[in-house]
Amino acid sequence: MKASMTQGPLEKEFPYRYETHCHCCWCSACAMSEPQEMAQAYRDRGYAGMVLTDHFLLGNTAVDRHLPWEEKMLRYWEAYQAAKAWGDAHDFSVFFGLEHQYGGGKEVLTYGVDLEFLLSHPDLHRLPLSEYAALVHQAGGFLSMAHPFRDRPYIDMTIQPQPEFLDGAEVFNYFNHDPENQQASRFAKEHHLLPTSGGDVHRAEDPAIGMAGVALRHPAKSIQDLIDAWEARDYCLIVQGELKEV
Known part of the structure; x- marks a missing residue:
């Protein structure tokens, strides 16, 4: 599905919009909407697809940490499958991802892994970022640091980003303050990381829907x-609903 807001030359050249950072209530304790509701909300805004990036086990997960590993991983996969089933019926793509908190509230968005990968690596979430990143990269995955310089009471700001383990950095997060996003943009440029943009959306009625992602x-x-597309730099960022060249 092409975006309905195609107007300028960039919008015509890059008409397919995707959210790269969103959550549902099945697996993220801070989310309020069902996976199907999230998919519908983005399709209604003209997006072609989304990546469901629920909080992994050291983050604000809604998954019972006492379950056996296989059951925990199935919870994440089932949420993705529910959104995907809705999408498949409505010409909307849904992809699987995770938001992994690796310490002190610092998080990396994880793309390109699947259920087989998760089942093959019990206690993956307990690994240091260096080992986590190595496994993800061996599987062909991609890591972008979520909101690298978000300053909140629950985040340990003494823990600095570790660009050597990253492929990208979220240079626009809808819920970040402007200086936080600006610092993230400088960080990405300094360390030659690919810029990403995410809405960090937790409910289907959120005003952030339509404001972030990639085209x-x-x-x-x-x-x-x-x-x-990221690795070829053949995309645009969506920043406050507008397209921005990378």
């Missing part, structure tokens, strides 16, 4: 298509 020339049929 592609061609529809992404898989998460790998999205990763390939």
